[in-house]
Amino acid sequence: MSLKQRLVPYWLLGPGLLWLLFFFVVPMYFMGELALYSGSLTSPDGFQFTWAFENFPDALSGHEQQIFRSFFYAGTATLLALLISYPLAYAIAFRAGRFKTLMLFAVVAPFFTTYLIRTIAWKTILSDDSPVVSVLQTLSLTPGDGRVLATSGAVIAGLTYNFLPFMILPLYANLERLDLRLVEAAKDLYSSSRTAFLKVTLPLTMPGIVAGVLLTFIPAFGDYINAQLLGGTGQSMIGNVIQSLYLNQRDYPEAAALSFLMMALILAVVLLYIRFAGTEAFMGDEDDAEAAR
């Protein structure tokens, strides 16, 4: 192959990789650097670069509650999303018949309305005079004051709803490729439906489950819209803190330190995942790519 031919992929990739380098990787570097500044916007010297590593522990202390809530809310929402999605994805893959396309369409339909408007709609649905809330009150499922808005439950419900498609789609893609003959074979060998599910279906769809969990947990962990619109003062998450430190208090170093730590945590999880499972959860099947060449 001539040099010119060998350079072709780089010419094709160049603009995109440069864009990602300059506007994704380099900003991460600046965020890291900003995290080491000290001073404040109002002080005479403004911000100064002083290798202020104490920003990192400082950013964590005082926000333990928000950090805990982020893990707890995102974790619960991911679990709920998995429990809701698995049977639905199974039904779409095997039982939907001619309604398959329509159901897939319904699953992604929420994406056609603005995320904010969807969440505001939930705010309406969970507002004090809504019929949904009075039903919950009748069933004694609401806390003491009978309100649903501004509770942890409302935030978790919002997170679950908003990131549900990110769980359903990878599960569906995985289930659709499941060879049902393997399940039949298990049953022919006298396993109960339950055993067949636990020993055949579940292990074979584990890649889809892991991909869905990752794709749901990460955005839910960083989210602050649900906590802001559906929660009250006692429901703020780590995203709310970062947002407020950057945009309202303008305490850039502490804000940068906090979001840098969040990025580091997520990067570690994602890289660990990619090491074991490859990039296909995000990019599609690598084997197909090899075969196509």
Next chain:
Amino acid sequence: MSAPARAWAWLRRNALPIYAALAVAYMLIPIVVVAVFSFGDTPKGKLTFALDNGFTLEYWRTMLDIPELNDALLTSVRLAAFATVISTAIGTAMAIALVRHRFPGKRLSNLLIVIPMATPEVVIGAALLSMFIYYTFALGFTTLLIAHVMFSISFVVVVVRSRLIGFDRNLEEAAADLGASPLTTFRTVTLPLLAPGIVSAALLAFALSIDDFVISNFNSGTTVTFPLYVYGVSLRGIPVQVNALATLLFLVAVVAVALVLFQQRRAERMAAVRPEAEAGGPIPLPGTAAAQ
């Protein structure tokens, strides 16, 4: 068998479809609420279920009577259009390189494309803002465009890539055998066959851009996009016109996607694209072509 026992047996047999129908209804609830409330004759912007005054077409009629809303919508459409064109062009080229070529640095390139998709939006927004602060770069339309292209690229690559993987290379070889130059082959065979993938990628990029709030909130300066406008007014009460507009946008998106789907089906029937390659249903999203 008694009637209740029969009903119970029927329920057990159809539990899964019934559950699926309920779950799908749950997905659609907020959309229905937005649509119904756009006709509700309620006091301006008040979140309430008291639809005592009945229904009205007033807010659909006056949909375009709020200047700030119009400006925001126009800004969003312009921004999304620019971001779509740039990210689709760049992303398509990247997808071609990744599927069609073997080269050193491929794994690293894949990683660089994947990581932004797995990064929480708040971190992307914060990082970009950190850089813009460092260079005291004025926030506004340009910084928004930079950000929107950045987060759309990866999704474009994923969508076009899944289309390329199911691509029958024999068709290109046939064209070459019949004496077509590489450029003619690309223009008359590759591009038309790739078109449905590129169109879905562009639609996705447009949708991502017009929907984005978090990253835009960090990098907008004084520029107001549609989601930023909605956020701003949500603190004091949203004009009902926003509901009407959101419903209209939803319908437009549904029609656009239905048309693309229809076109793709036709193209697939006409060309010998491996059917299993259309990995995850109609709307390509991250994880659609998920792991096996």
